[in-house]
Amino acid sequence: MNTRMKMQTDTKDTTEETAIDSDGFRLEVIIEGRGTPILVIGSARYYQRSFSARLRNHCQLIFVDHRGFAACNRPVSESDFQLEIILADIERVRQILRLDRFVILGHSGHGYMALEYAKRHADRVAGVVMVATGPNHSSDEMAALEAYWQAQASPARKARFQQQMTRLPADIERQPEARFIHYCLRAHARFWYNLEYDAAPLWAGIQTHMACFDHLWGEVFRDLRIEQGLERLQIPVLLALGRDDFAVAPHFRWQPYRPAFAKLTVELFDRCGHNPQLEQAERFDKALLNWLTLLNNDSLR
Numbered sequence: 001m002n003t004r005m006k007m008q009t010d011t012k013d014t015t016e017e018t019a020i021d022s023d024g025f026r027l028e029v030i031i032e033g034r035g036t037p038i039l040v041i042g043s044a045r046y047y048q049r050s051f052s053a054r055l056r057n058h059c060q061l062i063f064v065d066h067r068g069f070a071a072c073n074r075p076v077s078e079s080d081f082q083l084e085i086i087l088a089d090i091e092r093v094r095q096i097l098r099l100d101r102f103v104i105l106g107h108s109g110h111g112y113m114a115l116e117y118a119k120r121h122a123d124r125v126a127g128v129v130m131v132a133t134g135p136n137h138s139s140d141e142m143a144a145l146e147a148y149w150q151a152q153a154s155p156a157r158k159a160r161f162q163q164q165m166t167r168l169p170a171d172i173e174r175q176p177e178a179r180f181i182h183y184c185l186r187a188h189a190r191f192w193y194n195l196e197y198d199a200a201p202l203w204a205g206i207q208t209h210m211a212c213f214d215h216l217w218g219e220v221f222r223d224l225r226i227e228q229g230l231e232r233l234q235i236p237v238l239l240a241l242g243r244d245d246f247a248v249a250p251h252f253r254w255q256p257y258r259p260a261f262a263k264l265t266v267e268l269f270d271r272c273g274h275n276p277q278l279e280q281a282e283r284f285d286k287a288l289l290n291w292l293t294l295l296n297n298d299s300l301r
Contacts, residue, residue, distance in 0.1 A: 149190070
């Protein structure tokens with residue numbers, strides 16, 4: 001890299017909030033902290049709540065909604081949630097916020113959005129962070145996930161999952177548009193290492209468009225070939241995975257894809273499920289900040 005990442009030294013200590021309109025969708029933006037700019041794709045509210053306060057001392061975290069979480073002033077359909085439209089929204093946000101070179105971060109399925117954006121705009125992205133993301137959501141990867149669950153999950157974890165699943169249909173009947181959130185909460189035993197952690201506050205006040213999740217998670221990410229285009233992507237990628245993540249394909253399923261990345265760093269967190277940035281916050285922050293230091297040093301060469 002020839003250009004050092006732009007450091008945001010004039011950021012206020014207080015939270016800055018705005019919203020960006022895209023074809024009727026109100027994309028919320030929350031900016032906190034100072035330092036290396038990291039654009040976090042997903043629900044601005046959810047991810048604002050799930051990253052540590054300590055990280056704000058070193059990074060400028062820019063939390064941005066994608067359309068699946070954004071209020072909309074018109075009826076929506078599957079056509080509103082094509083991957084290329086989501087990526088165009090990210091670019092629109094970048095332009096309005098006047099970001100130069102920045103890190104883009106995506107958790108779970110949002111990791112695909114971050115990586116696919118970087119493939120198309122590698123001149124603007126200094127690095128990619130993918131947190132708790134599987135290689136794809138294909139039937140092969142889902143079968144590997146189920147085998148891992150059966151082999152590694154404790155009887156208590158399996159019992160908790162089965163018990164909670166019996167309550168899911170009533171949740172969905174009561175609030176069908178919140179089906180994605182209800183599943184995440186009822187499938188707690190697959191998402192969190194700590195069975196007693198209360199994840200409900202993370203989702204408070206957040207809305208979803210199920211057409212987005214049905215299309216992207218159910219179809220696009222199922223058929224995604226993550227290795228396509230990686231030969232043109234020479235920027236560093238950090239892959240952060242939980243050893244006890246039973247929500248996506250297990251960590252070792254990344255092994256065949258590793259050689260396709262030019263600069264890949266993999267961090268595996270023990271005693272950790274689908275949210276290492278929260279369940280292992282101290283270790284996650286250390287790994288991320290060490291990687292950012294190497295990234296900045298590399299940009300000077």
